[in-house]
Amino acid sequence: MVGFFLLKYLSLNAKTIFLKKMKKYFLILIALISTNLLAKVDHDPYPLSYFALRDIISQVNVSPDGKHLAMMKIATKEGDPVLEIYETNDLSKEPFRVNADPMEIMGYSWIGNDNVLLSLRQKVRDKIEGFNEGVYEGKLAKLDIRKEKIKEFRVLNPRVENLLPFKPNKVILSFNADSAVNMRLPRQFRPRQYYELDLKSGRKKLIINGKISLATIVFDGHGNPRIGYGFDQKNGEYVYYYRGIKDEKWEEIHRQSEDSFENFQIQGIDQEAADTLFVVAHNGRDKQALWTFDTRKKDFGEMVYARNDVDVIGVRGHSDRWNKPDEVVAVSYATDKPYYEYFDAEEAKLYALLEKSIPNSHYVQITSRSKDNEAIVAYNSGPQDPGTYYLLQDNKLKEIGSKQPSFEHDQLAEVKYIKYKARDGKTIPAYITIPNGEAPFPTIVMPHGGPFVQEVVGYDKWAQLLASRGYLVLQPQYRGSKGYGLEFYKSAFIKGGQGGKAMQDDKDDGVKYLIEEGLSDKDRVAMFGWSYGGYAALIAASRTPQLYQCVVAGAAVTDNMLQVNFYRDQMRGAGKIEQENMWMDSLSPIKEVDKVNIPVLLIHGSVDQRVPPRHAKDYLEVIEKAGKPYKYVELEGADHFYNTLFYRHQLKFFKAMIDYLKNDCGPEGL
Structure with missing residues (x-):
């Protein structure tokens, strides 16, 4: 049974205490902002506690009639999300609040002018039940804001x-x-x-x-x-x-x-051409393109949009989801940021207006709009904006709030998109987050997880955290990364797994490039990664010649065979080739421990379902026996995924990492 409480139903005393705490929290926040204590100065970076906070607000959406605005809010550092509902014509008015106990509200959707569908989760066990069997289960409930009633539905996950x-x-x-x-x-x-x-x-x-x-x-x-x-x-x-x-x-x-290995993804139905689909597919090309597909002829039609440098990612739907839920208005691709080529002139005009009006516009989305199109909620995020929501109403754009109001936009680090050559001549795209100060900088190589995913860097909390401490952060899109064509993706595994080999060379060659460019200090370089990125960090610890002073490996795959055995019987086709070649033919960190020649910090969640804790435990036994320098931090109750890293997990993790980099990374720290 879900135990909900609506704040309007609390006893007067309980409600008063709650609201006083909320008021006190926000008064402190306002006071800090007004006294400029939240602003970073050159020699006084933001406290780690700011980076450990979960998003203060998120999921801001307007009701179908435009009269109400809802958002998720986490008002305290260890608090669960609360759903707040405001009157659109007066956002300063006290909102209607709803919480859930013992469940946590994960999201919601407007399903009418007065009704909201709540998505909930609850921790139901203390330990994972195996690979990809986590500790949470989910449910749904309906909130009637007019009657102030909640109805729970008997549906599981x-x-x-x-x-x-x-x-x-x-x-x-x-x-x-x-x-x-x-x-x-x-x-x-x-x-x-x-x-x-x-x-x-x-x-x-x-x-x-x-x-x-x-x-x-x-x-x-x-x-x-x-x-x-x-x-x-x-x-x-x-x-x-x-x-x-x-x-x-x-x-x-x-x-x-x-x-x-070719892709064929149906993106939607062409509303202007009968029985015609929009499809993202290779169709014999190296790079994915957007095509029309004739369902009666059962064949591709025209190539709508393609590029020679990157894949087409997908499409953008119409922002008026109430009246035009099935319309496709643009095709998307990404380099330094996501880009859109529009088919719909009105949508193009609206987005152009928003991008021109929003400060630090980078990646702008319309999250919702009323049925009469009189109220529009827009969202922007990017290197110098952790995420800010805006309300466009009566031809006026108002800022609703930021996901991370502690940060001043102009105090966040700049991100640049670069390309460099790997030792075999392959071009490797990358993102660098550049700290304040003068180059050459101490540098952290931060490879993404996956590894077979596409990464487009906008606002990256970990990169900004490290940059605030003076580190330049390199995020290489090493071979195997998606978004750059079939050959680039397949080159990581098609002739045998390149983990610890060419994939690792790509990361090291990025470091060498930055050193040659005068951006990185050759004697102050480390690697930090999570999941596959953690695997890459452990591999880096055993490389010679050694480029790094230490590594930080989070949620790392330490034993390739252990990982692939979790799902070997679940793989088939191209996915089986990809995974088996990758993990069976690549170097395995647990077999490379004798070669480790720099300090290692290992971090792992105690209920990680994707890379189970056995990885960390087995590796710790071997590295202890080998007498290599290491430290271990366990995050109690943390899973593999970011939405299970609560404030306490992130603060412990960040403190351990920053202290390690400063004091234990190489002879004199990084």
Whole structure:
């Protein structure tokens, strides 16, 4: 049973105490800002506690009628998120607040002018139950802000698929159909069960029971099933389906071998051309492009947009999600930041206006707008903006608030997008976060996790934290990173896993480039990473010749075979080649301990489900036996993922890392 409380229902005394605490907190915050104590000066960086705070506000959205504005707020450093609902015409007025206990509100969606759908999670066990079996479970509830009532739905771990803007009081949910089968296939091909949930009665009606041959469904804004994904087990092929508005049956439109590394992602339905899809695909090219796809001819149409330097990432939907939930208005790609090429002139004009009006505009999104388009909430984030929300109403742009109000925008570090050559001639893109001061700087190489993901650096808390302490931060997009074409991605594993080999060379060659450019001090370099980045840090500790003074390895894969054995029986096709080649053919840190020649700081969460704690424990036994210099920090109750790193975890982690870099990294510290 979920234990909710609405603050309006508290006893007068309890409510008064709560509000006094809230008022005291914000008065202190305002006082600090007014006395400039929150502003960083050259020799007085922001306290680590500021970086350890979770987002003060997030998920700001306006109601369909534009009369209310909702946001998630964490008012204290160890507090759980509270949902606050304001009157749009007077944001200074005391909001309506809702919390959940013992559950935590993770998110919400407006499902009408007076109703909000809450997504909740609760910690239900102290230890993980195996690989990818974490300690949290999720539920849903509906909040009626007019009646001030909450209704909990008896559904466990649901996924909200469609808010059905044209069907009041109805949403589509999905659930895992068979967890054993699910993990063997890419996400969109894992069978799910689909239900329409009646938000008034709480009853759910089965729409489709997914199976391997037709596993997952995409519904349009009216609730019509339009796109389907399945798997042909006999032939080892992914199968794509389409269903027209008047069609009663699914039509197979495309097949692709599970052994293919090429992509085929349906992005949406062209609203101006009958039975035509937008698809991001390679279609024989190295770089992904956006194509039209004729569902009747079952073939690609025109290439809508492509680049020779980077992949097309996807598309942007119309910002008016209440009236135009299925419209595609732009295609996106990323280099130094995300970029959009618009098909819709009005949307292009609106975004251009926002980007011109918002300070430090970098990555601007419209998070919501009212049905009459009179109220629009916009969000910006970037290197010098941790994330700020704005309300556009009556032709006026008002700042609602920042995710991290402690930071002054002009005191945050600049980020630059660079490219350099690896030793084999391959071009490696990278981001550098540049601290105040004069080069050459002490430098931290911070490779992303994954490793087979795309990283686009905007505001990066870890990079900004390190830059505030005077470190230049290099984030290399080493081979295997996605976004730069098939060949670049496959070069990390197609001829054997390059972990600890060419992938590691890419990182080291970035350091050498920065040293040659006069940006980095060759005697003051370290590596810090999380997940695969932690793996790379441990590999760096055993390299010769040695470029680094120490490494910090967070949530690191320490034993390649241990990791791949967690999911070996769940892999197939191209994914099996990718993972087995990567982990089985690459260097394994636990087998390289005898070569470790610099100090190591190991950090791990006690309930990490993606890289289970056994990795850290096994590595600690070996490095202790080898007599190598190391320290270990365990984050009690922390999982692998960022949203499980609470204030206490982050503060402990940051203090340990900064102290280690300063005092234990090399002969005199970094």
